[in-house]
Amino acid sequence: MKFPKGFLWGGATAANQCEGAYNVDGRGLANVDVIPYGEDRWKVATGKKIVEGFEENVYYPAQEGIRFYENYQEDIALFAKMGFKTFRMSIAWSRIYPKGDEHQPNEKGLQFYENIFRECQKYNIEPLVTITHFDCPMHLIKEYGGWRNRKLITFYERLVRTLFTRFDGLVKYWLTFNEINIILHAPFMGAGLELHEGDDEKSVKYQAIHHELIASATASKIAKEINPDIKIGCMLAAGSTYPLTSNPKDVWEAKQMDRQNYFFIDVQSRGYYPSYALKEFDREGLSIVMEEGDEKLLKENTVDFISFSYYMSKVATTDKELKKSSGNMFNAVKNPYLEESEWGWQIDPLGFRITLNELYDRYQKPLFVVENGLGAIDHPDENFYVEDDYRINYLRDHIEAMRDAINIDGVDVIGYTTWGPIDLVSASTGEMSKRYGFIYVDRDDQGRGTYQRKAKKSFYWYKKVIETNGEDLS
Numbered sequence: 001m002k003f004p005k006g007f008l009w010g011g012a013t014a015a016n017q018c019e020g021a022y023n024v025d026g027r028g029l030a031n032v033d034v035i036p037y038g039e040d041r042w043k044v045a046t047g048k049k050i051v052e053g054f055e056e057n058v059y060y061p062a063q064e065g066i067r068f069y070e071n072y073q074e075d076i077a078l079f080a081k082m083g084f085k086t087f088r089m090s091i092a093w094s095r096i097y098p099k100g101d102e103h104q105p106n107e108k109g110l111q112f113y114e115n116i117f118r119e120c121q122k123y124n125i126e127p128l129v130t131i132t133h134f135d136c137p138m139h140l141i142k143e144y145g146g147w148r149n150r151k152l153i154t155f156y157e158r159l160v161r162t163l164f165t166r167f168d169g170l171v172k173y174w175l176t177f178n179e180i181n182i183i184l185h186a187p188f189m190g191a192g193l194e195l196h197e198g199d200d201e202k203s204v205k206y207q208a209i210h211h212e213l214i215a216s217a218t219a220s221k222i223a224k225e226i227n228p229d230i231k232i233g234c235m236l237a238a239g240s241t242y243p244l245t246s247n248p249k250d251v252w253e254a255k256q257m258d259r260q261n262y263f264f265i266d267v268q269s270r271g272y273y274p275s276y277a278l279k280e281f282d283r284e285g286l287s288i289v290m291e292e293g294d295e296k297l298l299k300e301n302t303v304d305f306i307s308f309s310y311y312m313s314k315v316a317t318t319d320k321e322l323k324k325s326s327g328n329m330f331n332a333v334k335n336p337y338l339e340e341s342e343w344g345w346q347i348d349p350l351g352f353r354i355t356l357n358e359l360y361d362r363y364q365k366p367l368f369v370v371e372n373g374l375g376a377i378d379h380p381d382e383n384f385y386v387e388d389d390y391r392i393n394y395l396r397d398h399i400e401a402m403r404d405a406i407n408i409d410g411v412d413v414i415g416y417t418t419w420g421p422i423d424l425v426s427a428s429t430g431e432m433s434k435r436y437g438f439i440y441v442d443r444d445d446q447g448r449g450t451y452q453r454k455a456k457k458s459f460y461w462y463k464k465v466i467e468t469n470g471e472d473l474s
C-alpha cells in the first residue's frame with residue numbers, strides 16, 4: 001500500500017490569506033482586501049452588500065494576513081524542514097498589475113514572487129502556483145464590472161503571459177482559478193463579481209463564468225506556446241453529493257447538485273459545454289454571449305490535470321424545509337452518519353475516496369489534491385506548543401482513503417497539499433481561530449499577537465509521513 005514514487009507532498013496557501021502587506025511595494029487594492037471580519041463578511045462575500053473600499057472601525061483581516069510577505073523565508077524553511085516536495089501558493093494579481101489594466105507590470109511584485117520561487121528552489125520544493133485565488137483588482141471591478149466584462153480576458157491574458165515568461169524554468173505547475181465553482185455561491189469573494197439591482201443573477205454569473213473559462217483556456221494556450229512542459233490545472237471545490245434517501249427524487253437532486261459543480265471541469269477538461277447545461281440555459285432563457293472562436297479555443301486548450309479541494313461530502317434532499325435550515329453554502333443538509341468539525345463541516349474520509357473515484361472516472365486525467373484539512377481551535381501552552389491529535393487523526397484518515405483510491409481503485413493522483421500548513425486567515429469567516437496548520441502563528445481574530453511561529457505536534461507527524469512517502473501514518 002504505497003504512494004507513487006515522486007508523489008508531491010506539501011501544503012497550500014493563498015496570497016490574500018497569508019501575505020498581508022496589502023498596500024506595500026505598489027500593490028493595488030483587490031476585492032479580497034475589502035471583505036471585512038464580522039457579521040457583514042458573508043453579505044459582502046456573496047455580493048449582497050456592495051462596498052467601495054474600507055469602512056471605519058471595521059477590521060479587514062487580509063490587510064495583515066500572517067505577514068508572509070515579510071516572513072516568507074522563515075516559513076519556507078519550516079516547510080522544508082517538514083520535507084515538503086511542493087508548496088502551493090497564489091499570486092496577488094494586484095501586486096503584478098496594481099489596477100489590472102496597465103500595460104507594464106510592477107517589477108516589485110514580480111520580484112517578490114521570484115524570491116519565493118528561488119527560496120523553494122533552494123530546498124528542491126516544486127512550486128504549485130494558483131494564478132488567481134479569489135482575487136481581482138478593485139479597479140477592474142469598479143471600472144469594467146469585473147468578469148461580467150469580456151475585457152477581463154485581455155487583462156488576465158496579460159497577467160498570465162507576464163507570469164509564464166518571467167517564471168519560465170522556475171514554475172512548472174499552474175492552476176488558473178481557485179475553486180472556480182465558488183463564484184456561484186460567493187460571487188464577490190470568489191471572483192470579485194458584484195451583483196446590482198435589476199441584474200438577472202444567473203445570466204450575469206454564467207456570462208462571467210464563460211469569460212473565466214475562456215481566460216483559463218487562453219492561459220493553457222499561452223503556456224504551451226511559451227514552454228510545452230508547463231502543466232496547467234483547473235481547480236474545483238469538490239466533495240460528492242449523496243441523496244438523503246433512496247427516493248429517486250433525492251437521487252436526482254444529488255445528481256443536479258454535482259452537475260452544477262462538474263459543469264466547470266466538464267468544460268475545462270473535455271473542452272466543450274455539456275449538453276445538460278446547454279439545455280438548461282435554453283430552458284431558462286439564459287443568453288450567454290459567446291464569440292466566434294470560443295468553441296475552438298475551449299476544444300483545443302483543455303487542462304493537463306484536475307486539481308481540487310476536499311473538505312467534506314454533501315447531502316441533497318428535495319425536502320424544502322430541511323433545505324432551508326441547512327445554512328451552508330451548497331444548500332446541503334446534514335448527514336446523520338457523520339461527525340462534524342467545530343464549524344459544522346462534516347468529516348467524511350470515505351467520501352474523499354468516493355470523490356477521487358468520481359473525478360477520475362469522469363475525466364481520466366491525473367488528479368492533484370490541492371486542499372484538505374481540519375479547521376479547529378487550538379489550545380497552545382505558554383510556549384505556543386499545540387498537541388493537535390485531532391488534526392493528525394483527520395489527516396491520517398483522509399490520507400488512508402487516498403491511499404486506497406490509488407492502490408485499490410487505480411486512481412492516478414500526483415500529489416497532495418494540505419490546506420494552510422501554517423495557520424492563516426479563514427476565507428469563509430475571516431477568523432484566525434479556525435486553524436489548519438502544522439505551524440502555529442501567534443495572532444488572534446483581530447490581528448493582535450507576536451506573529452511568532454511554532455511547530456505543532458502535527459508538524460513532526462507530517463514530516464514522518466513525507467519521509468516514508470506515506471507508509472508510516474502512525
Ligand code: BG6
Nearest residue numbers: 014179309375425426427428429
Ligand atoms: C477553500 C479555499 O474554500 O477552503 C481556501 O480555497 C479556504 O481559500 C479553504 O481557506 C478553507 O476554508 P475556510 O473558510 O475554513 O478558510
